[in-house]
Amino acid sequence: MSEPRVDLAVDEPAGLGLPDVAAATARRRRSPARIPAALAGLVVALAVPLYVDAFWLQLGLFAFAGAVAALGLGLLLGQAGQLSLGHSFFVAVGAYGYTVLAAEGGTIGVSQQAGLALPPVVAAVLAVLLAGVAGLLFSPIAARLRGIYLGIASLGLVFVGLHVLFNAEPLTGGFNGRNVPGFTLPGLRFDSTSGEALYVLGVPFGREEKLWYLGLAITAGTYLYRRNLDRGRPGRALRAVRDHELVAGIMGVPVTRYKAYAFLISSMYAGLGGVLLALAFGRIVPETFGVALAVEYLVMVVIGGLATPAGAVAGAVFVACLPAVLERYAAVLPGLAPAGAQGVSPAVAARFVFGAAVVGLLLFEPGGVTAVGDRLRRGVRRALNRARGP
Amino acid sequence: MNTSGTDGDLALVVDAVTVRFAGVTALDGVSFAVAPAAVHAVIGPNGAGKSTLFNVVSGAYRPASGSVRFRGNELTRLRPHQIAGLGVARTFQNIALLASATVEENLLLGRHHLTRAGFITTALRWPMAPREERRDRARAAEIAAFVGLSDKLDAMAGALSYGDRKRVEVARALCMEPDLLLLDEPVAGMNAHETAVMAHLIRDIRETLLIPILLVEHDMGLVMGIADRVTVLDFGRRIADGPPEQVQRDPEVQRAYLGTGEEAS
Amino acid sequence: MTQFLQLLIGGVSLGAVYALLALGFVVVFKASGVINFAHPALLMVGAYVTARLTAAGDVPFTLALLAGVGAAVALSLAVQRLLVHPMAARSVIAVSIMTIGVDVIVQTEIIRRIGVDILPMGDPWQDSVVTVAGVTIPQTRLAALVVGVALIAAFFGWFKFSVWGVAMRAVAEDPETAALMGVRRARVSALAWVLAGLLAAVAGLFITVFPSPGLEPVTAAVALRAFPAAIVGGLDSTGGAVVGGLVIGVAEVMTQGYASELAFLGQGFHSVMPYVVMVLVLLVRPSGLFGTRELHRV
Numbered sequence: 001m002s003e004p005r006v007d008l009a010v011d012e013p014a015g016l017g018l019p020d021v022a023a024a025t026a027r028r029r030r031s032p033a034r035i036p037a038a039l040a041g042l043v044v045a046l047a048v049p050l051y052v053d054a055f056w057l058q059l060g061l062f063a064f065a066g067a068v069a070a071l072g073l074g075l076l077l078g079q080a081g082q083l084s085l086g087h088s089f090f091v092a093v094g095a096y097g098y099t100v101l102a103a104e105g106g107t108i109g110v111s112q113q114a115g116l117a118l119p120p121v122v123a124a125v126l127a128v129l130l131a132g133v134a135g136l137l138f139s140p141i142a143a144r145l146r147g148i149y150l151g152i153a154s155l156g157l158v159f160v161g162l163h164v165l166f167n168a169e170p171l172t173g174g175f176n177g178r179n180v181p182g183f184t185l186p187g188l189r190f191d192s193t194s195g196e197a198l199y200v201l202g203v204p205f206g207r208e209e210k211l212w213y214l215g216l217a218i219t220a221g222t223y224l225y226r227r228n229l230d231r232g233r234p235g236r237a238l239r240a241v242r243d244h245e246l247v248a249g250i251m252g253v254p255v256t257r258y259k260a261y262a263f264l265i266s267s268m269y270a271g272l273g274g275v276l277l278a279l280a281f282g283r284i285v286p287e288t289f290g291v292a293l294a295v296e297y298l299v300m301v302v303i304g305g306l307a308t309p310a311g312a313v314a315g316a317v318f319v320a321c322l323p324a325v326l327e328r329y330a331a332v333l334p335g336l337a338p339a340g341a342q343g344v345s346p347a348v349a350a351r352f353v354f355g356a357a358v359v360g361l362l363l364f365e366p367g368g369v370t371a372v373g374d375r376l377r378r379g380v381r382r383a384l385n386r387a388r389g390p
Numbered sequence: 391m392n393t394s395g396t397d398g399d400l401a402l403v404v405d406a407v408t409v410r411f412a413g414v415t416a417l418d419g420v421s422f423a424v425a426p427a428a429v430h431a432v433i434g435p436n437g438a439g440k441s442t443l444f445n446v447v448s449g450a451y452r453p454a455s456g457s458v459r460f461r462g463n464e465l466t467r468l469r470p471h472q473i474a475g476l477g478v479a480r481t482f483q484n485i486a487l488l489a490s491a492t493v494e495e496n497l498l499l500g501r502h503h504l505t506r507a508g509f510i511t512t513a514l515r516w517p518m519a520p521r522e523e524r525r526d527r528a529r530a531a532e533i534a535a536f537v538g539l540s541d542k543l544d545a546m547a548g549a550l551s552y553g554d555r556k557r558v559e560v561a562r563a564l565c566m567e568p569d570l571l572l573l574d575e576p577v578a579g580m581n582a583h584e585t586a587v588m589a590h591l592i593r594d595i596r597e598t599l600l601i602p603i604l605l606v607e608h609d610m611g612l613v614m615g616i617a618d619r620v621t622v623l624d625f626g627r628r629i630a631d632g633p634p635e636q637v638q639r640d641p642e643v644q645r646a647y648l649g650t651g652e653e654a655s
Numbered sequence: 656m657t658q659f660l661q662l663l664i665g666g667v668s669l670g671a672v673y674a675l676l677a678l679g680f681v682v683v684f685k686a687s688g689v690i691n692f693a694h695p696a697l698l699m700v701g702a703y704v705t706a707r708l709t710a711a712g713d714v715p716f717t718l719a720l721l722a723g724v725g726a727a728v729a730l731s732l733a734v735q736r737l738l739v740h741p742m743a744a745r746s747v748i749a750v751s752i753m754t755i756g757v758d759v760i761v762q763t764e765i766i767r768r769i770g771v772d773i774l775p776m777g778d779p780w781q782d783s784v785v786t787v788a789g790v791t792i793p794q795t796r797l798a799a800l801v802v803g804v805a806l807i808a809a810f811f812g813w814f815k816f817s818v819w820g821v822a823m824r825a826v827a828e829d830p831e832t833a834a835l836m837g838v839r840r841a842r843v844s845a846l847a848w849v850l851a852g853l854l855a856a857v858a859g860l861f862i863t864v865f866p867s868p869g870l871e872p873v874t875a876a877v878a879l880r881a882f883p884a885a886i887v888g889g890l891d892s893t894g895g896a897v898v899g900g901l902v903i904g905v906a907e908v909m910t911q912g913y914a915s916e917l918a919f920l921g922q923g924f925h926s927v928m929p930y931v932v933m934v935l936v937l938l939v940r941p942s943g944l945f946g947t948r949e950l951h952r953v
Contacts, residue, residue, distance in 0.1 A: 153886065156934050233502065233505055233519070234507070234508065249449070249474075251566070252475060252503030253471055302756075348767050358756030359760070
């Protein structure tokens with residue numbers, strides 16, 4: 001074999017070919033409609049549990065769990081440009097971490113199951129930290145790998161993780177999984193217990209209602225955190241690493257350290273998403289945390305918009321809700337067969353939509369749905385200006 | 391060449407630097423020194439190793455042997471961001487700006503190593519972060535004015551003319567508050583007018599900031615006009631080093647640029 | 656000793672199959688600069704068409720196999736022409752993520768059609784074995800070895816000596832000069848994708864015959880092991896792809912064969928072994944065994 005070729009390009013750009021956050025942010029800051037719109041959205045979100053049934057609330061919780069994880073992946077991929085397909089591994093660390101830390105240890109049926117019986121809040125925080133540590137441990141390997149190698153290496157992480165989940169039965173319950181301990185805040189149980197009914201504005205507040213507010217609060221907090229990061233110095237540095245790694249270093253950005261930060265924060269986000277996911281499911285099995293889930297998060301950020309936090313949330317809501325919505329209305333939608341019958345089931349149809357959306361958006365509008373929204377808004381404004389006349 | 395610990399009051403010392411890759415010797419024992427507050431040009435035919443030299447100084451390549459010293463620090467042992475932290479700033483031959491960000495955002499990247507707002511302080515909006523940001527934006531505006539780009543701060547960097555983008559690169563390097571400025575072909579591809587503007591700017595920088603400027607260039611007019619000292623490379627080797635008029639008359643230099651048996655006009 | 660030899664031969668034959676997969680993957684990467692995450696989908700399509708045709712009853716196996724190869728090649732070419740080529744100016748990561756979308760679409764459809772069935776390939780070897788010097792090898796494994804070696808040898812001969820092979824190497828090495836010398840990069844890319852489809856379909860056959868029960872949704876996960884094989888060898892090294900495939904194949908079969916001794920590593924460890932090997936190699940060689948190394952790491 002001939003002498004290995006060496007890569008000489010110093011100032012060769014990489015990046016994702018994305019319209020940048022900075023410009024979009026600068027434009028949006030000046031739009032006066034932002035704050036009232038955000039407030040309106042918040043009021044709606046707060047009022048939802050008062051009007052909507054448990055099915056939609058449960059779905060909402062899955063959406064929140066996805067949103068938090070997607071916000072993390074968006075930071076890693078959209079801002080730092082690191083294609084990591086291992087996100088579901090860190091989500092699993094969060095989900096199983098919470099479960100093991102919060103569960104009562106002992107014997108269930110014929111098997112021994114570990115549990116530290118910590119207060120759920122403490123367990124959740126520790127699970128997130130655990131996911132962060134895992135991210136930190138992975139980041140030195142990740143930093144040494146060129147972008148594309150990282151994508152495939154991180155796949156390996158998922159498979160190794162799955163293997164551990166299937167085999168470490170005392171911790172994970174193996175193939176059959178484990179029940180997830182209910183969440184409690186000091187003085188407030190989230191799981192419905194008989195004889196203890198909480199009423200707010202005349203509406204009974206059960207498990208789904210309380211978890212909705214928990215999910216909303218966590219999503220809002222993580223959204224704001226990420227948005228502030230993106231707009232400030234860390235976001236600028238990460239985008240420089242994404243678009244021109246060597247140049248970023250020469251400009252003074254400690255590249256390896258920032259990649260490590262990106263991994264740390266995104267895996268903590270993933271871990272937090274994992275905690276919410278565990279609470280949403282009520283019972284977790286290893287099968288959930290495979291490559292399909294990692295691809296799902298990728299689909300979320302691509303559909304919503306890779307570079308912006310709003311995109312991550314929008315994409316998560318879409319991906320979480322579409323299958324359930326299609327299933328609910330399968331009878332009225334043409335071409336869809338009910339589950340079990342021949343033909344295209346709602347779940348399958350949703351996957352087709354996701355795949356096609358990824359291909360289509362990357363071909364034509366890599367900024368995702370939020371960028372499409374931006375373009376529409378600008379188009380409308382231009383049309384209005386023209387209509388107003390000279 | 392001075393290889394002891396004291397480089398006197400020389401700003402940058404390149405000492406017997408050799409770079410080899412894939413069987414090619416890009417730089418072969420190159421040595422020269424840059425005096426403080428001087429404009430020092432490195433010239434040579436294509437492929438002579440000029441950009442390689444810059445990459446070694448800014449930390450992108452590690453040489454096979456030799457040393458590069460700046461204010462007592464051995465640069466060849468440092469990572470690029472550490473070299474930036476010492477006050478070494480550079481521009482790039484092929485313009486390395488974020489095309490889809492505004493000019494201001496590009497300039498702010500240059501301030502990175504001077505500020506400290508991190509992943510916690512920025513996200514939680516500790517007072518330090520917005521305060522630093524205000525200072526940074528003010529300074530970036532000042533530098534933009536100095537360079538003549540005040541009216542373009544909010545423009546997308548990718549939408550600017552070639553000449554303007556080159557000036558943004560210089561401005562970004564200046565935002566790093568450098569103690570040594572490396573300019574990689576600052577007037578490449580420019581017409582006479584743009585070249586004159588850039589030459590003027592380089593002189594302004596030297597006079598205002600009093601920092602040493604190392605520049606790589608093809609344009610003889612620019613080099614002879616503003617350089618205090620010139621180093622000539624050919625096939626990775628130094629073939630001349632001295633004041634511009636002296637180098638211009640050097641027969642080795644003429645041969646490298648024009649081939650054997652001909653005299654420079 | 657017999658067990659070791661048996662495992663070794665099994666590992667080498669599986670490794671040859673992985674090598675075919677990895678080779679197609681690497682050839683596409685070298686020619687288009689793209690990580691084709693839809694590579695497993697090519698394999699699934701080829702195997703599916705072959706299985707359905709042989710099951711239909713009156714289609715001879717060879718014809719069905721050719722049809723499967725044709726289907727995989729057609730899909731591959733369609734992806735290249737319609738999706739990858741228009742995105743030629745975009746970043747590698749963007750195009751690679753796009754192929755993930757393609758993979759989702761194709762795999763969803765194939766898995767929907769397979770359902771809960773396991774589709775046999777209808778191959779001529781079935782579960783017959785061959786015994787040589789006390790070592791028992793399934794005929795399918797022997798066929799995999801022979802075909803794999805033949806295809807790989809043919810590929811390298813073609814790569815080195817034929818006009819198109821040289822053109823492909825030129826494009827991978829120095830696209831601008833190649834273009835100046837009249838090599839049409841788009842044509843070379845298309846050819847690379849055609850090759851990938853061909854190699855994937857052949858690999859798909861040997862992954863789904865004995866001792867595997869047939870084509871089922873989980874076959875895609877086996878196809879995924881092309882990726883660590885390619886990484887181990889170095890993403891832009893065709894020779895590396897073959898070495899990587901062999902390493903992964905031998906490691907997997909050995910781990911499976913000695914599973915009882917390795918019980919502490921957990922059940923089913925052999926299916927994770929390719930990824931473990933990949934991570935270990937990357938720790939020492941971040942660009943794979945034979946991949947292009949980055950010079951400017953300070």
